[in-house]
Amino acid sequence: xxxxxxxxxxxxxxxxxxxxxxxxxxxxxxxxxxxxxxxxxxxxxxxxxxxxxxxxxxxxxxxxxxxxxxxxxxxxxxxxxxxxxxxxxxxxxxxxxxxxxxxxxxxxxxxxxx
Amino acid sequence: xxxxxxxxxxxxxxxxxxxxxxxxxxxxxxxxxxxxxxxxxxxxxxxxxxxxxxxxxxxxxxxxxxxxxxxxxxxxxxxxxxxxxxxxxxxxxxxxxxxxxxxxxxxxxxx
Numbered sequence: 026x027x028x029x030x031x032x033x034x035x036x037x038x039x040x041x042x043x044x045x046x047x048x049x050x051x052x053x054x055x056x057x058x059x060x061x062x063x064x065x066x067x068x069x070x071x072x073x074x075x076x077x078x079x080x081x082x083x084x085x086x087x088x089x090x091x092x093x094x095x096x097x098x099x100x101x102x103x104x105x106x107x108x109x110x111x112x113x114x115x116x117x118x119x120x121x122x123x124x125x126x127x128x129x130x131x132x133x134x135x136x137x138x139x
Numbered sequence: 140x141x142x143x144x145x146x147x148x149x150x151x152x153x154x155x156x157x158x159x160x161x162x163x164x165x166x167x168x169x170x171x172x173x174x175x176x177x178x179x180x181x182x183x184x185x186x187x188x189x190x191x192x193x194x195x196x197x198x199x200x201x202x203x204x205x206x207x208x209x210x211x212x213x214x215x216x217x218x219x220x221x222x223x224x225x226x227x228x229x230x231x232x233x234x235x236x237x238x239x240x241x242x243x244x245x246x247x248x249x250x
Contacts, residue, residue, distance in 0.1 A: 056235045115181060125172075126235045128172075
């Protein structure tokens with residue numbers, strides 16, 4: 026079955042450590058996105074990539090980094106520079122043809138900083 | 140700036156009809172989306188409007204007025220499983236671009 030796989034589902038990190046969240050899709054989608062969700066805040070865009078080897082900052086990119094070396098993969102690194110990293114992280118992808126280009130989401134990764 | 144407003148919480152009775160409103164002010168407009176999100180889970184796509192009018196899909200319908208910057212999601216014959224957050228989102232650019240999300244409306248369906 027096609028879909029988006031995020032791992033790990035739960036992650037604990039000590040302050041000062043970097044951590045990388047994995048996002049893999051087998052939908053043959055062109056674009057991929059990372060959103061952060063905090064209680065009562067809705068989804069906020071961190072980074073997105075429309076094609077391989079290219080990505081753009083979203084509204085809250087500070088303290089995060091990404092890469093897009095393969096069409097299927099868009100990992101997110103939460104660096105020690107991110108001051109409040111505890112959140113629910115959602116990866117999404119969309120096709121790129123004509124029409125709605127609906128975003129399809131992965132199951133999410135919940136990061137807790139101890 | 141981008142601004143998408145929707146009520147924070149709503150409560151409705153099982154079997155009833157509920158309307159969740161969304162107003163938006165964005166720099167551009169290239170479609171409005173509604174997603175459902177159960178607690179701790181991923182959002183799932185419900186509906187898409189790009190032209191004015193009503194789109195119906197089973198128990199769910201969505202309406203758009205571009206001139207008013209307004210949409211609503213209508214849920215009929217409410218079921219307990221409809222208790223979830225409902226997210227309104229706008230694509231403000233053309234092409235395969237990100238969505239701007241509102242903060243979501245948490246709907247509680249009671250017996």
